[in-house]
Amino acid sequence: MQASTETVFLYPPTPLSARCYSHAKVETDEEFDARWVTYFSKPDIDAWELKKGMNTLIGYDLVPEPKILDSALRACRRLNDLASAIRILEAVKDKSGPHKDIYPYLIQELQPTLTELGISTPEDLGMDIL
Numbered sequence: 001m002q003a004s005t006e007t008v009f010l011y012p013p014t015p016l017s018a019r020c021y022s023h024a025k026v027e028t029d030e031e032f033d034a035r036w037v038t039y040f041s042k043p044d045i046d047a048w049e050l051k052k053g054m055n056t057l058i059g060y061d062l063v064p065e066p067k068i069l070d071s072a073l074r075a076c077r078r079l080n081d082l083a084s085a086i087r088i089l090e091a092v093k094d095k096s097g098p099h100k101d102i103y104p105y106l107i108q109e110l111q112p113t114l115t116e117l118g119i120s121t122p123e124d125l126g127m128d129i130l
Contacts (some may be wrong), residue, residue, distance in 0.1 A: 033065050034093060040071035043078070049074050058091050063102055066109035073110070077117045083118045089129075095123070 025034070039045075039053055054072060057064055064072075069092060076085035089107075096102040107114075107121060114121065122128055 033068055036064070036068045037071045040068070040075045042075075045075050045078070047081060047084070048078055049082070050079060054084075054088055054091065058095060063092060063095050063106070065092045066106055069106065069110055071117060073113055073117060077119070082119065085117075086122055086125070089119075090122050090127070 019066075036053070036057060042049075050072070057068070069088065072088055073085050076082070076088065092106055093103045096106075111123070113119075
């Protein structure tokens, strides 16, 4: 008696490729910015939400706009969390990568907020030398 080499399918075979089209609305840049400004402007935001939001934001393939960073820095101030504020600036500098003109532009745009909130940049603290 010889064993059968026939394949038996318990379920009907499914196609190897399937096209999945999203019918979701595409978010504009302005809507994206407004969503994150609103997120960081929540009066009851806690430290975990702040860090989660920044981790998610930094994970995107973009450098956040100054108005988003302004909102995040103000959230740090509400939480009295200077370390997170400096980490945000460090993350943005790192995210700017080889584009040497982005970070100075962001600092220039954020300077009034940094002065108002009493937040020093990593460069002011000598952390760029390390």
